Amino acid sequence: MVVCPRCYIQIQTAGDIYRCGECGYTAKTMNSIIIFEPDMAHDNRDYPQDGLHSLYKIENSHFWFLNRKEYIADLFDRYISKNNKIIEVGAGTGNVSNMLRSRGYSIAAGELHIEGLRMARGHGLCELYQFDIFNPPFREHFDTVCAFDVIEHFDNDTGALKKIHGMLKNDGQVIITVPAHRWLWNSEDVLARHKRRYDLKRIRSIFTASGFEIIETRHFFTFIIPLLFIRRFINRDMVEDRQHEIKINPVINGILYYITKLEFFLTRRLKPRLGGSISVVAMKVKS
Numbered sequence: 001m002v003v004c005p006r007c008y009i010q011i012q013t014a015g016d017i018y019r020c021g022e023c024g025y026t027a028k029t030m031n032s033i034i035i036f037e038p039d040m041a042h043d044n045r046d047y048p049q050d051g052l053h054s055l056y057k058i059e060n061s062h063f064w065f066l067n068r069k070e071y072i073a074d075l076f077d078r079y080i081s082k083n084n085k086i087i088e089v090g091a092g093t094g095n096v097s098n099m100l101r102s103r104g105y106s107i108a109a110g111e112l113h114i115e116g117l118r119m120a121r122g123h124g125l126c127e128l129y130q131f132d133i134f135n136p137p138f139r140e141h142f143d144t145v146c147a148f149d150v151i152e153h154f155d156n157d158t159g160a161l162k163k164i165h166g167m168l169k170n171d172g173q174v175i176i177t178v179p180a181h182r183w184l185w186n187s188e189d190v191l192a193r194h195k196r197r198y199d200l201k202r203i204r205s206i207f208t209a210s211g212f213e214i215i216e217t218r219h220f221f222t223f224i225i226p227l228l229f230i231r232r233f234i235n236r237d238m239v240e241d242r243q244h245e246i247k248i249n250p251v252i253n254g255i256l257y258y259i260t261k262l263e264f265f266l267t268r269r270l271k272p273r274l275g276g277s278i279s280v281v282a283m284k285v286k287s
């Protein structure tokens with residue numbers, strides 16, 4: 001159900017109208033984007049908004065984003081039914097949601113930054129919600145919630161998972177990805193305003209603490225680990241004098257894309273112990 005983000009009672013919706021009969025709260029609508037928290041729409045608390053523009057430019061060419069999309073597509077094919085009602089939270093520019101939509105999934109995009117949702121609309125996504133993950137206007141509403149490289153931005157990652165838990169129907173699934181290994185912490189993490197990188201032990205414990213049963217945890221981006229490790233030392237002094245731009249040599253980009261594609265093929269039935277990222281598939285235990 002959709003709930004009022006102020007008094008938490010159920011809201012009856014009519015088309016694009018989201019109005020609380022109890023307290024009078026009304027969500028704003030802007031070209032099919034439903035805006036629940038207009039005061040936070042340009043909030044830069046946990047994510048640099050200029051990052052979205054930079055992201056938009058490179059998401060369809062940078063190997064890391066392309067490979068991650070393929071990895072996510074595979075996770076969805078293995079675990080998520082196409083009949084599910086799905087939302088991606090922290091959807092950024094909607095690039096991943098759009099890929100899933102094109103594969104036949106019914107997916108809504110949720111994001112705090114309106115700018116990101118505008119880009120998502122440009123991709124062709126039509127169910128767009130601007131809201132704060134820590135005060136979501138949905139309760140037991142979705143079969144699947146996904147968040148790709150999102151919770152590492154929050155001081156209270158367990159709190160965010162608990163909110164996701166509340167948005168899910170019983171037995172609903174959550175799929176997330178996060179950056180892995182504290183020893184890979186580098187200037188990119190600082191620029192992206194990450195609060196941490198994860199190990200399996202921590203990720204399992206915060207999911208369990210948030211009311212989930214873990215179905216699968218897995219490392220990926222394993223073959224590029226040496227590169228990620230070296231990057232720590234190369235980029236160490238760059239944080240101060242670099243704007244949020246992600247650049248990569250096109251030849252190296254192509255090589256890394258195929259190296260990672262090979263990794264996904266070779267490790268399909270394995271569980272690598274290392275990797276630049278971790279994916280988690282978990283199920284909501286009855287609330």
Ligand SMILES: [Zn+2]
Binds near residue numbers: 004020021024
């Ligand atoms: Zn209300």
